[in-house]
Amino acid sequence: MARIGDNPVPFGDEVSVSVDETNTVTVEGPKGTLTEQIDPELTVEVSDGEVVVRRPTDRKRHRSLHGLSRSLIQNMVEGVTEGYKKELEIRGVGYRAQMSNGALELALGYSHPIFFLPPSDISVSVKSERGQDDVITVEGVDKELVGQVAAKIRSLRPPEPYNGKGVRYVGEDITLKAGKTAAR
Incomplete structure (x- = not known):
């Protein structure tokens, strides 16, 4: 024990x-x-x-x-x-993230953008490279709060099981389901 x-x-x-x-x-x-x-x-x-x-x-x-x-x-x-850091990546056609006026602006396939205002103790940054998935970095000194903020951002569009589109942690493996097969 x-x-x-x-x-x-x-x-x-x-x-x-x-x-x-x-x-x-x-x-x-x-x-x-x-x-x-x-x-x-x-x-x-x-x-x-x-x-x-x-x-x-x-x-x-x-x-x-x-x-x-x-x-x-x-x-x-x-x-x-040292501080704590969690990284999330956004996968999907038209899915993107950017910072605007201290808030995280997310386009996640909904009819409207989602604005996420992080707590004052947490810093959020977005790294986007052409042809790559956007990477959101959540940093702070409180391990619990960093994890909560990262989980909240992920919950806005969790990865779906057929194509894997959505917000996921960097390095997270998503088990994809087999889609429907056409009967002839």
């Missing part, structure tokens, strides 16, 4: 981690600041460039919260130092 919660979370000199009396962990780094409320039954200790999460008992609830809390803190440290 994995014991991910027992591992300390190391952080470098450019990152500062603080914990207040309500178990709110604040991580500050070169890319930004993140805060997370950790369950009050767990204890979070910061010492010698490491964050250690301890659980009071071995009950199932405490074991699961232990690993979860440690992973959340690890993601926060990684986010403020």
Whole structure:
């Protein structure tokens, strides 16, 4: 059984981690600041460039919260130092994306364009090359928020199973169904 919660979370000199009396962990780094409320039954200790999460008992609830809390803190440290990035590609004839006034404008085969305004913490950019699919890059410091924004953009036109047209993650494999066969 994995014991991910027992591992300390190391952080470098450019990152500062603080914990207040309500178990709110604040991580500050070169890319930004993140805060997370950790369950009050767990204890979070910061010492010698490491964050250690301890659980009071071995009950199932405490074991699961232990690993979860440690992973959340690890993601926060990684986010403020390196950041997170997800890339989506648009496939389909006439499907395109472009940035206009801070909003993502998508033409996805509907009768109208779709305007998506990303949250203030997230930066969205579009790279389009002639003859290539448009690639949308979603970047930010919060792993959860980057994933949510990417999933929301993908949900505007998920890839359909017959031709594979739509918005997909870069490198995502879509299993295509066989179409109808004409009977003669």
